[in-house]
Every structure is written in C-alpha cells, then in structure tokens.
Amino acid sequence: MKTLKIEELSKNFGTTEVLKKINLEIDEGNFLVLLGPSGCGKSTLLNIIAGLETINEGNVFIDDYNVSKVEPKDRNIAMVFQSYALYPSMNVKENMVFGLKQAKTSKEKIEEQLTKVSSFLQVDELLNRKPSQLSGGQRQRVAIGRALVREPRIFLFDEPLSNLDAKLRVEMRREIKKLHQKLKTTVVYVTHDQTEAMSLGTKIAIMNHGVIQQNESPEIIYNKPSNTFVADFIGSPSMNLIKGKLNENSDKISFTAEGANFDIPINSYDFNNTSELNNKEVYFGIRPEHIYFKKSNEGDFEVNLRADLSEYIGHEQIMTFDLANQELLAKFPSTIKIELNKETKLYFDLTQVSLFDSITQERL
C-alpha cells in the first residue's frame, strides 16, 4: 500500500500545460520533496494532492483509494503555507482548533490535542494572541501546529520557510526534520531551495516544465543525476558540464573535450546503455568538489589548467580554470594558494563523473 500515489496526472490552465503525465509514489513515513525552479508546476501538484485544484487527467490515490474528486477536508491531509495563511481574525488557539471544530471533534479531544501540540511546538504562551502580534518564526510554528493537531495521513508543505530570514530558516529546517523523525508521518514538501531539499527529503522529485526529471534519494540525485537539468540544478556551484566527444577504442573509452589536446579515460563508469559510444557527442560532468589539487586516488586524472579567477567564500574558494576555452569550476579549501594566470596541476576524481548525451541531455 502506498500512502500517496499519483497516476498519469495532467493539468492545464487554459492552453498552458502545467503538469504532464506525472507519476509519483510515496511510501508510508517518507519525506518527499518536490524541488524545482519557480513555474515548474510543483505547487500546482501539491495543490492537486490537497484537492485545492481540479485534475484534467489522471488520478490521485491516498492509501490506495482514488481521492481525485474528494473534497480537501475529507482527504486526511494538512497543509502549511508559504504565507502561513493564519486566519487574522482568530487568535492562535482558534486558528489551531478550527479544523477540529469543523470536523465536529469532541471538546475533550480538542483540548487534548491542543495541549499536546502547543507544548510540543512551544507555542502555549501564545495561545491568546492574534497572528498580527506574532513574529515570523512564531507564525510558522502556529501554522505547523494547526496542521499537526489534525493528525493527518499526509503533511503538505508549500515553501514553508521562504518567508523567513536566513538564520531562522536553518533553525526551522532542523525543527521540521526533528518533527518528521519523531512523528514519522508522510510528508510532501515543496521548495525551490536545494539545500532544504537535500537536508530534509528522504526522496527528492525534481521537476521542470511540468515533468518529473528524477525522483530518487538525495544521494542518488547528487551523485547520479539523471539528466543535465538535474545535474545543473543540484549543487553549488553546479556540476561542470564539458562539451566533447567519446572515443571507443578496443574496449577502452575515453573523452575528449572540444578543442582539447588530451583524452580523459572513462574506466569505471557504469553506462546505462553501451551501444554506439564511439564518436558520441556528450557532456562530461564533474562536480567542482571532485576536482582536487593533489592526487587522492590511484584513478585520478591529472591535467594542467590555467587558473583565471578566484572567489573566496570563507572556508572555501571557488577557482575558475580554462579547459580548452570552456570554464571549469573547482572548489578548494581556502588555505590552498593558487596563482592566477598560471598553469596548475589538477586531479579529476573519475569515480564521480557523469556523462550525458548532448542531444537527449539524458545520463548515459
């Protein structure tokens, strides 16, 4: 039984297709993050799960039951909004118990839930205040509290942290993580912030143009992006994608960057499909953090490149190198001194590379 299953779901607003044949499944207790740039359809998808938007095609199942036409309140879900969406005319307590009251829960049960949740979230002091009298973080807590008291099957979060300042955001992120660890409720969480996605999600579904690009655990998303979009979207700075060609020569495969006079051997790469690799136009992807300034493993590939630019960011520095007129970014500890406009020896960790078909953009 899947807690949430989405089947061939399509949605369009007028002539614009927002979601195209989405398929998605979540197991009990998972934390799924919908990640993508703004306008990719992630919020629409969340609203559809909540029942706030209608569906053009396809179905949504909760606990194996088709809820596609069921009212939001009957879907056993709770949602936390970006703007918190607290009812301004009600105080904190009224805000939190509103849903229970609507469901005609007994008074004792309401009291019990309220006490439990408010002490858990440390908002018991605020119960009689109006939302306008609360700070951003407090509002966020109340909004989460309002969702919690209902004990839903699925929690839906719609960019809940983006209205907070940077410091508070990190704090609240940790709290949400703790909350999930403790309650083990299924969560669907929408964000455009990859750090949030990586740190919170047990699964991340990356979306672009209404299509799920990849739906995997954070590790796989990071290490084995399924296409150039995901590769580019995850990681900061993002993965270097170097244009070039593959050469297959008696079982030995190597990559030649466009205009470069050296080959990079591809040894331990796990190809999805090994047919016709010779002369294939590809992107060679390597993350900046997988380029070293000294040899770490036997298989590391050594190359001399000219350093063009250095960006100091505290504990690290980001160096830009020239690889046959393509930019290559590398991330080093800031203690390393590298002279600009000079050739420097670098080592590529070839166990961590990705290759993408330059036409389909898909991982090879």
Add this chain to the structure above:
Amino acid sequence: MFKWLEKNLPKIVLAPAVGLISWFVYGFVLWTLYISFTNSKILPKYELWGVGQYVKLWASRKWLISVDNLLVFTALFLIFCIVIGIILAIFLDQKIRAEGVLRTIYLYPMALSFIVTGTAWKWILNPSLGIQKMFIDWGFENFTFNWLVDREMAIYTIVIAGVWQSAGFVMALFLAGLRSVEDEIVKAAKIDGAGLFTVYWKILIPMMRPVFFTSFVILVHISIKSYDLIVALTQGGPGISTTMPALFMTQAAFHKSQVGLSAASAMMMFMAVAAVIIPYLYSELRRENAS
C-alpha cells in the same frame, strides 16, 4: 528665502485645500450655528435671539416625524445595502461566468442621479401605472403593491429605491476587499474542512472589518443627506409621512421663510453626522498611529 520655501513647500501645497475647507466647510458650519440663534425668517438676519429655534424645532410634529423616518430609513437602508452588498460580492467571487456584465449591472445605479431614475421609480411604484397595474393586467386581479401611496409603507419604497442605488457600491467595496485577501487563507480553510459558508462567515467576513467601516460611514452619510431620493419619489408625502431632516431643512429655509429654524435643524444634522463620524475618524487615527 529659497531655503525656507523649500522647507515649507509641502505645507504651502497643502494650504489651498486646508484654506478652502476651512472656509467652505467649517466657516459655513459656524455661520449656520450663528444663524440658528437668530430669528431669521425669509432671509438670514444677524440679530441674536437665543435658543428659540431649537425649542420650536423639537416641538414640531413634522421634525419629530422626520427624525423618526430617518431612524427607520437609516436602519433598513444600512442593513439591506450591506447584506445585499455582501451576498452579491461573495457570489460574484465564485468564478462566475459573465462577472463583468453582472458587476456592471449591480454598479450602474450609482452612475445615475435620482433626478434621472426617480422618474422611472415613481412610475414603477405607482399603483395605477407600475408593477401593480402590470400584475393586474396579467390577470392577478387582487395583486396590490401600493406602498408608494400608503402612508404607512411609503417610507419602505424609499428604502427599496435607496438600496437599489447604493447596494452595488457596497458590493464593489466588498468585492474589492475579498479580492485583496490572500488565496492561501481560503485554501487553508478548505483543508481545515470549512465549507464555503464557513469560509466566508468565520474567516473572510471577519477580515472585512475595514470595509464594513467604510460602507457604514458612506451609507450613514448618504442616508442623513438623502434628499433627491425623497423629492423624486414622494416629496415627503403622502401627507408628511416620508419627510426626512434634509427635506425639512430645505423646506424651512427656502419654502417656509424659517431660515433660523432651518439652521437649527441643520445643526442637529451636523451633530448627528459628527456623532457617527467623529468616533470613526478617531479610531482611524488611533489605528494608524498604532501601526
């Protein structure tokens, strides 16, 4: 000199408005106050006479009737305008087809003066020409709708026509208010299991407090000032059953050679307006200073 000018420019720019209002509003109110203490008859006189006009005013049957009418009218006018305005605003807010057309229909009476529409209303409400005749012609022989000429009911025809003219404006105010509420609040309420009715009744309408206030003030001031409406429909009749203070005041000043009495009645109206408006303005000021 230039520096001074620059520093005081905002106040200088404000001066015409303040000057005009001081003279044309406050100056005139003071003038009226003065005249109310004179025995002015056909034209204003400046010889002080005392509070006789006020005594006379409150001894006048017609004035008492007009105050009574004002209370009844204001209460009904307010209730109906706000209730209808809210209902229409809420209904129009439901992603309605042809919203633009409907909205225009609800709003257009605002555009027309009662000099214009009074003609039509008088006709429609007149039992021997309008709705009653229409129903009788259709075969409902016993249909009666003669409120316009029934001295007990005539005041309600003024309410009907007044609501007709102003409810659309209230609708516009509420619609604008509802449209400025964040979507997410409604979504949150839906997830919380609130039906459409509850969403509006428990969440959105309580959020419309400022709109209620604005509508209340505008409507009260319309009802206290209402004059055209009555002149066009009943001219205060049948008899004197639909007289209202504005009509009383106008008749006293211009028709009955009682300029002093008229000034006294005008002062009573100012006081009524002030009693309603000043608390509002005061609370407005406090709210703003607080934020």
Add this chain to the structure above:
Amino acid sequence: MQAKTSSSNYKQLEQKSRYTNIFLRWFLYFVLILFASYFIFPLYVMVVTSLKTMEEIRQGTLLTWPSGLNFDAWAVAWGGRGYGAGDTFLKPYFWNSLKMVIPAVFFSTFIGAMTGYVLTKWRFKGDSWVFLFLLFGCFIPFQAILLPMARTLGALGISNSIIGLVLVHTVYGIPFTTLFFRNYYVSIPTELVKAARIDGAGFFKIFFKILLPISAPIIVVTVIWQFTQIWNDFLFGSTFSFGEAAPIQVALNNMVLSSTSVKEYNVDMASAIIAGIPTLIVYVLAGKYFIRGLTSGAVKG
C-alpha cells in the same frame, strides 16, 4: 495514529460534494440573476418606454417590448419639438454640464492628489489631524451651506456662473479626492520617495515623475467618483446657475416636471436616459478599473 477513511465512505463523499456543488451553482446563478433583474428593472423600463409611442404606453405594461425602434421621443428630448415657448430640450444643457464637469473634476482630482501626496510622503507633526480636518468635509449636508455659499460666491463676483459651480464642486470634491489619494499613496513604499530624493529629485519632480505615473488606478476611481457626483448634481446646479447656463440635471428636471396634461412618459424617459448616458458610459467602460482601483487602496480607508 488515525482512522483511515474507507473506500465506500470516499465514494459517498464524492457523490455528496458533486450534488452539493451543482445545487450551489444553480442557486448562485439564480440569486445573481434575481438581483440583476432588480437592478436592471428601472433601466429596462426607461429604455423600453422611451422607444414606445404614447399609444403603446397606455395599452401595454411596463415590460412590454416596443413594437419597433422608435427614436422620436429621443429626438424630442434632445432637440425639442420645434416650437418656441416652453419647448425645453437637453441639447444646449448637455454642453453646459460638460463645461462644468471637466474643469471641476480636473481641479479637485489634482488638488486631492497633491494633498494626498503631502499627507503621506512629506509627513509632519499633526498631519493626521489635517487629514481628519479635511475628511470631515465629506459629511456636510449640502442644503445647509447653500446660503453662506451664495454669499461667498456673490462676494467673489462669480455667483450664477459656470466658474462658480466649478469652484463649488471642486471644494466639496476635495475631501473625497484627498481620501482616495491618501489611502492609495499610503500603500506605496516611502523608499520610492527616498530613493528619488537621493537621486536629487525635488518636491514636484517626485510627484510628477514618480508618483503620478503609478497613480492610474486611483485616478480612475477618483475621476469616476467625481465625474458622477458632479454630473449628477442637481442642488448646486439649480441654486447657483440659471436659464441657459444651467447644467443638464436642472434642464431634465424642468422637462420632466413641466409637461402638459398628457404626460409624455416616452419623452421623459428618453430625456432621463440622455442625461444619464455619460455617467453610464463611464461606469460601463471603466467599471472594471473602478473595482481594481478600489482594491488597490481606497478600501483600506
């Protein structure tokens, strides 16, 4: 942790909500159309009647559709019957009204905009009191100030002139226009003005180059409001203007109230519509912007 809703339960919920929705939808349209007919009824009666002949009016009911498009009554209302005495018609007065409305709307809107600008962006001690001082002017019963107004106009030498009427309408428009503009400008960040000042813009430049260009929504609201109020005014018009210089509402009143024994309802109605056309056009064309403008500030008052 919680009971799962059974599948049959879901099905029920689905059915129920669908029926409820369909019912609600019908109810919604029913009520909306019901009210629409209440609101449209007088206009319908006016238009239909204006197109009928007197014979048709006597025989039919209020709602009866006219036998054809007969604009005779309109022609009479606009251009008269062609005989001399007692032949009032609207044509000349229409232009009088325009001559009065356009400057009055312009001046009151402009002053209101400037006042609103000062009161929000150049705040000084006691500015809220100034605002309240101005606002109280919204609530003056106009009949009470006719005589002192007459005296003032007389002293200024502009009694019984279009200029006098323009002044009167401008003055009593200021409280409303100030209210509108102030509430709108309050919602515009003051940073904008600060930025402009750092860029070296002065008092007037900030107003004309920064604020005025983004004031379109509230200008629309103000102009609609003022235009309607002034165009529809009868009291000031009938008191402070006379004869050939009268605005259209006065002429309309004269027409409607001075007929012979056979009341020509078709002409009355046609005249009433003609007198109402400009404001109707303004509302129909700009009604959308009116609501939008209200949303962007005026409501917060």
Add this chain to the structure above:
Amino acid sequence: MKKIIIALITLAFTSTSSIAGPKIEVLHWWTSGGEAAALKVLKDDFAANGGEWLDMPVTGGGGDAANVALKARIVAGDPPSASQIKGPTIQEYDQEGVVAPYNIDSVAQSEGWDNLLDPMIAAIHKCENNSGPYCAAPVNIHRIDWMWANKAVFDANGISVPTTWDELNAAADKLQAAGIIPFAHGGQAWQDATVFEAVAMGIGGNNYYKNCYVDLKENCLRSETTVKVFDQMRKLQGYTDEGSPGRDWNVATGMVIEGKAGFQIMGDWAKGEFTAAGKTPGVDYYCAATPSNNGYLYNVDSFIFYKSSDPDKQAGQKLLAKLMMGKNFQKVFNLYKGSIPARLDVSMDEFDKCAKTSNADIKTAGAKGGLVPSFAHGMAQGNTMKAALQDIITEHFNSDMSSVDAANALADSVLANM
C-alpha cells in the same frame, strides 16, 4: 403686421446698442405649455421694445426650487431683476430691504395703477405695509374655487353641475358606483390645501373663512365648522383613486379630459390643459365654481422688483412693469393662462365662458363680501403660516386622523408659528 414692422425696425436700431438697452433677468417657474406660451407674449413684447430678456426658469415643487435659487441670489447680493413673488410675501421681502419701490412706483404713478386696479388688489402690491409705493406688478387674478368636470361623463351618468356640497357628494357616489374615479386629485400638499380652502369657504361660509384663515382666530380654527370641513375632506379623499398621492395637478386634469375621472377642484390654470387638448368649455367640459355663498378665492400672480444699481436693469424693470400692466399683455397673457386680467379695464370679449364667469363673479363676490384671499397660494398668509396650515391639512387628508384631532392640530400648528 404693423407691429411686426415696428418690432423689426426697433430690432434693427437696437441691434447695435442692445448692450446698453433695458435689460432684465426674470426668475419664474412658468415652464409648462400654457404658462410658457403666456410668458412668451411678455418676452416678445419686451424684445419688441428693445429690451434684453434673460430668462431664468426654475421648475420643481411648485416654485420650491425657484425659491432656493432666488434666496441664493439675494443672499449673494445679486438678485434677479424680477421674480414671481406674491401676496404677503411681498411685504416680507420688503422688510428685508431688498425690494426696490423707487423704481417701478414712478411707472405706476404715471400709468395710474391706482385707477386700473381694485383697491384691495392694489394694496397687496404696495410696499411698507400695503400703503406705500408700488413695488410689485400684478399680472392676473386666478380663481381657486373652480370645479372642472367632464361633461360627457356627467351627462352619461345623469349628473348636473352640483350647487351644494351634498349634491357634489351624491354625484361622486353615482360616479363611483359607475366605476369612474369621481375626483381627480393630485396628492401633493399644496393641492390638498387648494381643495381644502374651497371646501372651507363653501361649507363654512365667507366669514368663517376670513376668521379662520385670514385672521387666524383660534376659536374659529377649533370650531365645529372646521370639523365639518375636515369631514368633507375625508369624504373627498374617498373619491380619489389609489394613484393620487404625489400626482402632478396637470396629470389629474388629464384624467378629467380623458374621461377617466369625473371632476377636479383646481384653480383656473387647469383650463389651459383643456384648451391645449382642444376642448371647449360648456361643450366638452364644465367650469363651475365649487359650491359657496358668492365666494371667490383669489390668487394674484405678481412680480416683485429687486434693488439694482445697474441703470440698464433699472430701465428694464421699468419697462417690464409697464408692459406687465399693459392692456395688451394683460389680455393676451390671461387668454393663455386661464385667469382674468388684474386690470379692470380690459375687455373680456375675447375671453371664454369660464373667464367671463370669473370676471362676473369677482364683482358679485366683492359686493357681497365673498372675495377672499387664497391661503393655499400664499395670498392670505406668509410662507410660514401657509406651511403650518398646509402640513396639517395634508397630514389629515393622507391619514386616518379624525376631523376633531385635525381641527385642534390645525389650531396648535398656527399658534406654534405665531
């Protein structure tokens, strides 16, 4: 023809100097068909004499709107040259010091108005408590106590013109039984009062009328007779139709013309509506005085002249006063208006039956003490008292107030406004 030539010549000569010619601005509310046509006579006359006429019509509420405009102009210090003011109100304005007797009195003297007018009528138009110089010019004499009846309707129901109020009630009952609205009435305060004064004079008699409504004696107002008058009013109310309240007088007249209603009680301006509809008195309709003992309720329309420092306007005022009292104007104007000339020496030959009756009756009434001023039209009382009476009359007529209560309320209202 000769006149036109003269007019043309004058026009040709004055066209260059029209800026400096006599100028006048006249505030009035005569805009309905017959009234406007009547006024046009004066305007044309004025223009023919080289004057420039600025018309200032303000309709609405039987002169209410005009009163607003007039006062506004007086207070502004810019009164019109002349306006339609009559009866005791002339004195009220005179006491405010805005009237200009110095101006037209000279015209009155040179034209010999004292010889042309009945002394009683003349006194009304003299300033300083009706004994000083002339400050207003009368244009006509209206009779108020007229009954206008549709002859065809009366004939069809076998009714002849009633000569007592009982006969009138009997006739009305007959009409009602026949399904005809007996009494065409417009339920406006002044119309209610118009009917009331005719009833008061008829039922109470001429002395009662003078005691009550001219001298405002309390015991008269509270008397049994007043109760009877109110009783008759209640009866008449029963003869009106449902649509009556708020109806304009001319619409009510139209009902009589069309035969929808039997009769109307209204001043002789109603005749203009019959004439405009092409009806002939005695043939199509009856004009008869309401039952009374040689009573005659008069209402004199007059123009009052205001102070002005502009010599052109003063000239205009003089010219207007002269023309208004001119024989020609008094004749032509009253032919249109339905009233009779204020000037005694105008030949009645061209007038119709109704006007001739009126002219004859006023003389009889004068001789027998029945000539009384209308209070409903501001001839007997000033505006304040007129309104005080009118308010109670209209309230009674439009409610179920008892006649006794009404009589007492009437007296109270008068006392309160003394």
